[in-house]
Amino acid sequence: MSIRPVILCGGSGTRLWPDSRKSFPKQFIPMINGVSLFDLTLQRLQNTPTFTTPIIIASKNHAFIVKEAIYKNNINAKVILEPEGKNTTAAIYLAAKESKKTDHLFIMPSDHLIPELHYFKKVIKEINDLDTLNNWLIFGIKPSIPSEAYGYIQTDKIDGNKLLNVNFFIEKPTKAKAEKLLLNNGVFWNAGMFFARANTIISSIKKHASKIASSCDIACSSKIILKNNNYITYKDELFKKIPSKSIDYTIMEVEKNIKLFPLNMKWSDVGSWDAVAEINKIQPSSKKIIQINSKNNFIKNNDKVIATIGIQDLIVINTSNAILIAKKNQTEKVKDIVDYLIDNNMQEAVENTFEKRPWGRFDNLYDSKDCKVKRLEIQPFQRLSMQYHNHRSEHWLVVEGQAHVFLDNKTREMNPGESIDIPLGSKHFIENKTKNKLIIIETQLGTYFGEDDIVRLEDPYER
Numbered sequence: 222m223s224i225r226p227v228i229l230c231g232g233s234g235t236r237l238w239p240d241s242r243k244s245f246p247k248q249f250i251p252m253i254n255g256v257s258l259f260d261l262t263l264q265r266l267q268n269t270p271t272f273t274t275p276i277i278i279a280s281k282n283h284a285f286i287v288k289e290a291i292y293k294n295n296i297n298a299k300v301i302l303e304p305e306g307k308n309t310t311a312a313i314y315l316a317a318k319e320s321k322k323t324d325h326l327f328i329m330p331s332d333h334l335i336p337e338l339h340y341f342k343k344v345i346k347e348i349n350d351l352d353t354l355n356n357w358l359i360f361g362i363k364p365s366i367p368s369e370a371y372g373y374i375q376t377d378k379i380d381g382n383k384l385l386n387v388n389f390f391i392e393k394p395t396k397a398k399a400e401k402l403l404l405n406n407g408v409f410w411n412a413g414m415f416f417a418r419a420n421t422i423i424s425s426i427k428k429h430a431s432k433i434a435s436s437c438d439i440a441c442s443s444k445i446i447l448k449n450n451n452y453i454t455y456k457d458e459l460f461k462k463i464p465s466k467s468i469d470y471t472i473m474e475v476e477k478n479i480k481l482f483p484l485n486m487k488w489s490d491v492g493s494w495d496a497v498a499e500i501n502k503i504q505p506s507s508k509k510i511i512q513i514n515s516k517n518n519f520i521k522n523n524d525k526v527i528a529t530i531g532i533q534d535l536i537v538i539n540t541s542n543a544i545l546i547a548k549k550n551q552t553e554k555v556k557d558i559v560d561y562l563i564d565n566n567m568q569e570a571v572e573n574t575f576e577k578r579p580w581g582r583f584d585n586l587y588d589s590k591d592c593k594v595k596r597l598e599i600q601p602f603q604r605l606s607m608q609y610h611n612h613r614s615e616h617w618l619v620v621e622g623q624a625h626v627f628l629d630n631k632t633r634e635m636n637p638g639e640s641i642d643i644p645l646g647s648k649h650f651i652e653n654k655t656k657n658k659l660i661i662i663e664t665q666l667g668t669y670f671g672e673d674d675i676v677r678l679e680d681p682y683e684r
Contacts, residue, residue: 222273222351223271223272223273223324223325224271224273224325224326224327224328224345224348224416225273225274225276225320225324225325225327225641226266226271226272226275226276226277226326226327226329227275227276227277227278227308227313227316227326227327227328227329228262228263228275228277228278228329228330228331229278229312229313229328229329229330229331229553230248230259230277230278230279230280230283230287230331230551231280231303231306231312232246232247232248232305232330232331232332233246233306233495233571234246234247234248234332235554235555235556235559236253236492236493236552236553236555237491237492237493237494237497237555238543238545238555238558238559238570239540239542239543239544239545239621240252240538240540240600241519241536242277242571242572242573243571243572244282244571244572244573244576244577245573245575245576245577246283246332246333247286247332247441247491248262249283249286249290251259252359252491252497253334253500253501253583254631257290258331258332258333258334258525259287259290259331259332260290260293260294261334262329262330262331262333263290263291263294263296264294264331264334264584265338266289266296266342267294267296268342269297269342269345271345271346271349272327272345272379274297274298274299275292275296275298275299276298276299276300276316276319276320276326276342277298277300277301277331278300278303278312278315278473279300279301279302279303279317279331280302280303280305280306281302281303281304281454284300284302284452284579284682284684285577285578285579285682287300287422288300288501288579293615297451298451299319299451299452299453299592300451300452300453301315301316301319301453301454302447302452302453302633303454303455303460304454304455304456304457304460304461305457305460305461306465307463307464307465308465308466308467308468309384309464309467309468309469310430310433310467310468310471310472311433311436311437311464311465311470312425313326313328313415313422313426314422314423314426314430314433314434314437314605315441316328317419317420317422317423317426317439318419318423318437318438318441319453320419321419322418322419322420322423323418323419323420324418324419325349325416325417325418326415326416326417326418326419326422327345327348327414327415327416327644328414328415328417329413329414330490331349332411332412332415332490332491333412333413333414333488333489333490333491333640334488334489334490334491334500335486335487335488336487337487340485340486341486341672344482344484348416349385351383351384353392355418355421355478356421356478356479356480357389357415357417357421357422357425357472357476357478357479357480358384358415358416358417358418358471358479358480358481358482359411359414359415359473359479359480359481359482360412360414360416360481360482360483360485361374361376361409361410361411361412361416361481361482361483361484361558362409362412362486362488363409363410363483363484363485364399364402364408364409364412366402367399367402367403368399368410368432369393369394369395369399369553370393370395370409370490370492370493370496370553370606371393371404371410371411371490371492372390372391372392372393372410372469373390373391373394373399373408373409373410373411374387374389374390374391374408374410374411375387375388375389375391375407375408376388376407376409376481377407379596379670383410383482383483384479384480384482385407385482385483386479386480386481387473387479387480387481387483388407389474390411390469390473390474391408392539409481409483411469412484412488412490413490415468416482419435421478425472425476426471426472429471429472429475430464430466430471430472430587431478432464433463433464433466433471436459436463436464436680437463437493438463438557439459439462440455440456440459440460440463441455441461443456443459447683448683450464451570468655469640482484493551493552493553493555494519494536494538494545494547494552494555495536495549495552495553497519497521498519498536498549501519505640507522509522509525509526509527510522510526510527510528511526511527511528511529512528512529513528513529513530513531514530514531515529515531515532515533516533517533517534517549518532518533518534518535518536518537519535519536519537519549520537520684521537521538521539521541522537522539523539523540523541524541525539527539532550535547535548535549536548536549536552538575540573541573541574541575541584542569542573542574543569545558579603579681579682579684580599580600580604580605580653580682581597581598581599581600581603581605581658582597582598583595583596583597583598583663584596584598586662588670591666592664592665592666593613594664594665595662595663595665596660596661596662596663597651597659597660597661597662598658598659598660599622599624599651599652599653599658599659599660599661600653600658601653601655601656601657601658602654602655602656603652603653604650604651604652604653604681605650605651605652606650606675606678606679606680606681606682606684607627607648607649607650607678607679607680608648608649608650608675608676608677608678609646609647609649609676609677609678610645610646610667610674610675610676611645611646611647611674612645612667612668612670612674613644613645613665613666613667613668613669613670613674614642614644614645614665614666614667614670615642615643615649615663615664615665615666616640616641616642616643616663616664616666617635617640617641617643617651617661617662617663618638618639618640618661618662618663618664619635619636619637619638619639619659619660619661620637620660620661620662621637621657621658621660622637622653622655622657622658622659622660622661623635623636623653623654623655623657623659624636624651624652624653624659624661625651625652625653626641626642626649626650626651626652626653627648627649627650627652628641628647628648628649629648629649630648635677
């Protein structure tokens, strides 16, 4: 039996704010020794003989990040690009629809840490040998501490069987309740990983979440094929109608044919800054982090000098437009901060001052009601889309590299120190035809500077 991995890559990672935002969530951040959790997930697929071509479900906005990671890790994959997030039930159903009915799907999040690759591959071999024709398998981790961060699963008492009957699920408990749960030998953390045949998944979701299934079927009837059939997406207006619900609520808590496969391995969902601090127990040395009479702190900074005097047991996360300071063992409350920011319409909830793009990235340097200034970094042999704006003009200054500018059917080569004006409504793009990066300072003047004032006429990245 072969197994098809399904990687759920649509999460926003709000519990790791302010580093993780909707525009650049935690699975893509270089977090573990300079490597992202998504990269580590892709690497787990390598050299596992039973695995066939994986399916990756991600946001359409992150298509280029997924593409870069697939290329970097030398993975061949089918990619489902969601126009908007619709939670795990829809994602899993769509993956099953894109598989053969007899395919066995191993479903896993893209943002969990499993450091013991030898044990992971042993598990894959074991489930490959099991007869699970009509069952869902859910994977449980034996709890090591009374954590409030995880959901729990109550099973029959362990009696030597590899597969355990699932009795019920327990939402994230209080610490006192978690301590009582740990006294029960048949309780596990919910690892958020699943295994089932594609036709079992489809029939189960059709039975227990019929509205999600039917809405997905309608969206699939007019799916859009991109890039040599390896990338697919859906019409926005049809996808919008799909209900958004977790697989735990729609299926796991009501389905009868579920078995639990216990895992005895190191695992983390990297779901809080406490978890990140635990993983990175040895703080990387940095000349920009100065601690005097301070101990047991975890400090993460991007550019600024951070100095502490006489503090301990703190987590400090510095980003370009927000700083988090929290006592250790209290970072689960970060979600409350994000909720507050959202309720007050503060862009810091979901946006960084930078954004990744298929051609590189831009950093916001200045933003007022009349003017916006950006630093554009365009990677070698990349270009922006041909576009125009209805509400702003632009001024481009070349700082580093060589630029090829297209403006209203004329082209111009520009070197450092040279600049050009882009009038409102003009058709334009900029291209880097060299092997060196290109850096531009872009000054926008007008009445509105939102990214939705980009009218693309031609785009090499199919956005």
